[in-house]
Amino acid sequence: MKKIFLFTSLLFVAAQLVGCAGNVRPQDELPTVNDSGAVPRPEDQLPEKPAEPVIPPPVAPRVPTPVVPNASSNATASLVSQARAQYQAKNYQGAVATAERALRIDRRSPEVYLVLAQSYVQLANKQLAMQFAQQGIRYSQAGTDLAKNLAQIRDSLSK
Amino acid sequence: MTKRRFLSRMKKPSGNGSFHFRWILVLWIFLGFILLTTLILGIWSIYLDKVVREKFEGKKWSLPSRVYSRPLELYEGLPLTPVLFEKELEALGYRTLPTVTSSGQVSRRAASAREVTYEILTRGFDFWDKREEPQKFTVRIDDGKVASLMDPKGIALPLVRMEPEEIGGIYPNNIEDRVLVKLDQLPPLLGETLLAVEDKHFLEHHGVSPEAIMRAMWVNAREGEVVQGGSTLTQQLVKNFYLTSKQSLTRKIPEAIMSLLLELHYSKSEILEAYVNEVYLGRSGSREINGFGLASQHYFRKPLSELNAQEVALLVGLVKGASFYNPWRNPERAKARRNLVLSVMHSEGLIDDKKFKAAQASSLGLAAETETSLINYPAFVDLVKRQLKQDYQEDDLRKEGLRIFTTIAPMVQRLAEKAVATRIAQLEKQYKVKDLQVSMVVTSVGSGEILALIGDKNPRFPGLNRALDANRQIGSLMKPFVYLTALDQPQTYNLGTLISDDPVSIKGGDGKLWEPKNADNLSHGNMPLYLALAKSENQATVRLGMQLTVKAVIKTVKAAGYDGEIPQVPSILIGAVDMSPIQVTNMYHTIAAEGVHTPLHAIREVLNAEGHPLKRYAIELDQRFSPQSTFELQHALQAVLREGTGRSVYNSFPQTLPLAGKTGTTNDQRDSWFAGFSGEHLAVVWVGKDDNSKTPLSGASGALQVWADLMRQLPTQGVNQQPPEGVSYDWIDTATGLLSAEQCEGAMWLPLHDNYKPKESAECKLKASSVEHWWQKIFQ
Numbered sequence: 001m002k003k004i005f006l007f008t009s010l011l012f013v014a015a016q017l018v019g020c021a022g023n024v025r026p027q028d029e030l031p032t033v034n035d036s037g038a039v040p041r042p043e044d045q046l047p048e049k050p051a052e053p054v055i056p057p058p059v060a061p062r063v064p065t066p067v068v069p070n071a072s073s074n075a076t077a078s079l080v081s082q083a084r085a086q087y088q089a090k091n092y093q094g095a096v097a098t099a100e101r102a103l104r105i106d107r108r109s110p111e112v113y114l115v116l117a118q119s120y121v122q123l124a125n126k127q128l129a130m131q132f133a134q135q136g137i138r139y140s141q142a143g144t145d146l147a148k149n150l151a152q153i154r155d156s157l158s159k
Numbered sequence: 160m161t162k163r164r165f166l167s168r169m170k171k172p173s174g175n176g177s178f179h180f181r182w183i184l185v186l187w188i189f190l191g192f193i194l195l196t197t198l199i200l201g202i203w204s205i206y207l208d209k210v211v212r213e214k215f216e217g218k219k220w221s222l223p224s225r226v227y228s229r230p231l232e233l234y235e236g237l238p239l240t241p242v243l244f245e246k247e248l249e250a251l252g253y254r255t256l257p258t259v260t261s262s263g264q265v266s267r268r269a270a271s272a273r274e275v276t277y278e279i280l281t282r283g284f285d286f287w288d289k290r291e292e293p294q295k296f297t298v299r300i301d302d303g304k305v306a307s308l309m310d311p312k313g314i315a316l317p318l319v320r321m322e323p324e325e326i327g328g329i330y331p332n333n334i335e336d337r338v339l340v341k342l343d344q345l346p347p348l349l350g351e352t353l354l355a356v357e358d359k360h361f362l363e364h365h366g367v368s369p370e371a372i373m374r375a376m377w378v379n380a381r382e383g384e385v386v387q388g389g390s391t392l393t394q395q396l397v398k399n400f401y402l403t404s405k406q407s408l409t410r411k412i413p414e415a416i417m418s419l420l421l422e423l424h425y426s427k428s429e430i431l432e433a434y435v436n437e438v439y440l441g442r443s444g445s446r447e448i449n450g451f452g453l454a455s456q457h458y459f460r461k462p463l464s465e466l467n468a469q470e471v472a473l474l475v476g477l478v479k480g481a482s483f484y485n486p487w488r489n490p491e492r493a494k495a496r497r498n499l500v501l502s503v504m505h506s507e508g509l510i511d512d513k514k515f516k517a518a519q520a521s522s523l524g525l526a527a528e529t530e531t532s533l534i535n536y537p538a539f540v541d542l543v544k545r546q547l548k549q550d551y552q553e554d555d556l557r558k559e560g561l562r563i564f565t566t567i568a569p570m571v572q573r574l575a576e577k578a579v580a581t582r583i584a585q586l587e588k589q590y591k592v593k594d595l596q597v598s599m600v601v602t603s604v605g606s607g608e609i610l611a612l613i614g615d616k617n618p619r620f621p622g623l624n625r626a627l628d629a630n631r632q633i634g635s636l637m638k639p640f641v642y643l644t645a646l647d648q649p650q651t652y653n654l655g656t657l658i659s660d661d662p663v664s665i666k667g668g669d670g671k672l673w674e675p676k677n678a679d680n681l682s683h684g685n686m687p688l689y690l691a692l693a694k695s696e697n698q699a700t701v702r703l704g705m706q707l708t709v710k711a712v713i714k715t716v717k718a719a720g721y722d723g724e725i726p727q728v729p730s731i732l733i734g735a736v737d738m739s740p741i742q743v744t745n746m747y748h749t750i751a752a753e754g755v756h757t758p759l760h761a762i763r764e765v766l767n768a769e770g771h772p773l774k775r776y777a778i779e780l781d782q783r784f785s786p787q788s789t790f791e792l793q794h795a796l797q798a799v800l801r802e803g804t805g806r807s808v809y810n811s812f813p814q815t816l817p818l819a820g821k822t823g824t825t826n827d828q829r830d831s832w833f834a835g836f837s838g839e840h841l842a843v844v845w846v847g848k849d850d851n852s853k854t855p856l857s858g859a860s861g862a863l864q865v866w867a868d869l870m871r872q873l874p875t876q877g878v879n880q881q882p883p884e885g886v887s888y889d890w891i892d893t894a895t896g897l898l899s900a901e902q903c904e905g906a907m908w909l910p911l912h913d914n915y916k917p918k919e920s921a922e923c924k925l926k927a928s929s930v931e932h933w934w935q936k937i938f939q
Contacts, residue, residue, distance in 0.1 A: 074235060097287060100606075103778065104603065132780065135755065
């Protein structure tokens with residue numbers, strides 16, 4: 001029993017050592033210095049042959065994701081819809097006030113910025129319209145209609 | 160002699176002509192007197208008539224401006240705990256009952272301490288944009304957030320806006336306060352009871368009741384003192400509204416005339432409406448409680464419409480003598496009076512037997528008496544007044560009954576007050592130090608709205624508002640702006656760029672050398688920028704600042720929102736400049752909001768007394784720094800709390816909650832500062848002494864502890880970890896500032912500007928063991 005435990009422990013330590021090297025440089029136990037004297041970066045290298053099963057693959061840097069999912073989207077969407085209706089009814093001050101309520105709930109919603117930018121265009125406040133358009137672009141996905149609308153406002157204001 | 164004269168006068172014959180002349184003279188004098196009296200009375204009556212009409216038809220009362228908190232907006236996902244929510248409901252005067260049947264009630268069902276479901280019926284409220292009607296809904300709070308929000312049919316609601324809390328007022332000099340109610344808003348039971356108790360024949364008399372006067376005269380004559388009044392309700396109104404409250408015959412005459420005139424010109428309903436708003440019903444400190452509308456709020460923390468029979472009886476009972484029957488000071492006396500009124504209600508058929516018995520047996524049901532209910536949050540209201548004075552005359556603020564909707568979040572304010580009170584007392588005890596003072600500003604990140612403000616360690620004390628007026632050296636709180644200046648030049652600097660922390664010596668204009676030292680009096684060689692900031696090294700920061708130029712750093716500070724003057728000297732690089740906590744907050748908000756400057760503000764909207772919108776204070780934005788550089792700076796400020804001067808804070812925070820901030824300590828530890836933020840909240844804390852003497856506190860041992868006490872209780876979301884476009888994370892070798900890899904010794908994972916990453920990689924020496932870094936814990 002004791003032998004099995006010792007053997008397992010040794011195997012585990014060995015695997016860890018190999019795995020440790022493999023995380024960075026799967027080919028060699030020690031880093032080699034390239035021409036510039038720098039160590040090759042893991043994502044620049046691929047193992048020539050599949051490594052031993054115990055060796056983990058190279059670790060790519062983790063890409064962060066938003067920590068908290070946006071759970072407030074219903075509230076924001078409802079307020080944006082209200083603000084949109086006020087905008088359509090030419091109640092631009094009302095639209096701004098309602099959109100600001102949405103902004104307090106979710107300050108990364110590009111839809112909110114679009115309503116604000118459009119309302120400020122109508123209220124002839126070019127500076128705020130431009131600022132809200134730019135913020136909206138910052139939080140919107142490139143290529144979407146939303147991003148295009150926001151960019152259109154920005155471009156028209158910068159002329 | 161006298162007798163002789165008397166006899167001679169008696170014997171003296173009298174002529175008829177003389178007799179007639181005398182009587183005619185007497186008659187004329189009498190007629191003249193009557194005429195003159197009538198004339199004087201007429202002129203007086205005309206004058207009184209003018210007085211009566213002018214005051215009654217014009218603006219009857221100067222109304223104080225009312226200041227409201229932000230309304231709590233409930234929605235799924237809102238970070239909230241049952242404790243905080245219940246405190247909010249309590250402050251709004253909600254009654255917890257097994258079943259909800261009317262406005263202002265809540266029922267509670269707890270599955271556990273963290274999971275509670277509430278059924279609520281709101282009161283409705285007139286907001287700037289629209290009226291929110293009373294609404295019944297169910298909200299479930301679970302695991303620190305709103306888990307569901309539904310209407311009575313079980314359909315999900317996107318949003319519910321609660322009514323705001325009234326947090327104070329801006330009062331006329333006589334501090335007479337009232338909440339105006341219209342007659343149709345008066346509960347019928349209150350109106351009927353008032354008439355039954357105070358003036359049974361109100362609808363029949365013409366302002367004066369001779370029968371009541373005779374009865375009172377008889378009783379008073381019998382007793383030998385004034386024990387009963389014969390005043391009608393109209394006379395009471397005239398006395399309070401036009402005359403002094405002193406009882407005298409000379410006052411009774413104009414009172415009677417004016418009562419008749421009032422009844423002549425105005426209807427009974429107009430007179431009754433004026434009465435219910437004018438009547439004196441108590442006092443809170445120096446503030447007079449007038450009218451039933453305010454009395455209902457004052458004694459029961461609820462509107463008139465929600466009063467039950469016994470509460471109506473208590474208020475009506477107070478008309479006889481609000482001070483004598485003060486229910487907090489003389490509860491037994493007040494109860495006896497209330498029960499007497501209940502008897503009248505019962506005998507008049509206003510309540511049935513069952514209700515009468517239950518009401519008589521009930522307690523007074525008073526809200527807690529607060530000495531400081533004049534203004535609950537003096538430091539915040541002080542800020543509101545200052546901001547309002549830019550747009551309104553002082554007189555208008557005190558008399559026009561404006562309704563001011565502010566940004567204060569009472570639940571955050573209460574937490575901040577608790578954190579301040581508890582921690583300052585603890586620090587004074589722990590460090591055996593007296594007279595510590597504190598101030599704190601809490602804002603919402605993004606909107607720039609001030610959620611809480613504390614200007615004194617006794618937050619309810621309306622003295623020096625240190626949050627606004629105490630200008631103190633900010634010490635290391637200045638450093639992030641030096642690093643932001645560098646990071647805004649991405650072609651030259653990134654978080655991994657090395658800076659020497661060797662001793663630095665700068666020759667001043669007067670030829671003297673300035674040689675700032677690190678806090679530990681050691682030099683640490685070359686350091687990456689992020690670490691020099693996290694460890695708050697003076698030498699590295701001054702060297703970096705001098706590379707960038709003092710002028711450039713000042714420009715950054717101004718762009719961040721500082722509106723004061725800064726001397727163009729090197730010592731400002733490590734904070735030799737005085738600022739108030741609110742000025743610091745303004746600057747740090749720009750960092751927390753990812754480079755967007757939003758002027759801090761405390762007011763959202765102002766309405767006039769009739770509820771018509773006067774002015775909105777809109778959210779304004781201005782992108783002052785690139786999202787890329789501020790994201791990088793935020794990362795370094797997170798490192799302050801993970802491995803730098805503020806690392807003690809994570810002893811009591813979950814590792815997965817990213818927080819950022821900077822400690823500040825000035826020479827001889829005269830000032831202890833901390834400015835820190837989550838993704839939602841920014842709080843700046845100052846601790847020190849008013850006389851600027853030494854304290855035993857650093858930024859970390861003083862202000863940071865207050866900040867942590869607040870943030871531990873405050874439901875919030877972490878600092879954003881999603882890099883903006885143009886920034887990505889990579890491994891940097893902290894010894895060389897070149898690219899590295901995860902398992903290499905000294906490798907740090909840092910956010911870098913895509914276009915300006917180092918081109919070369921450093922040599923890699925594999926780490927002997929794999930230690931999990933703080934950023935890895937966030938991303939788990």
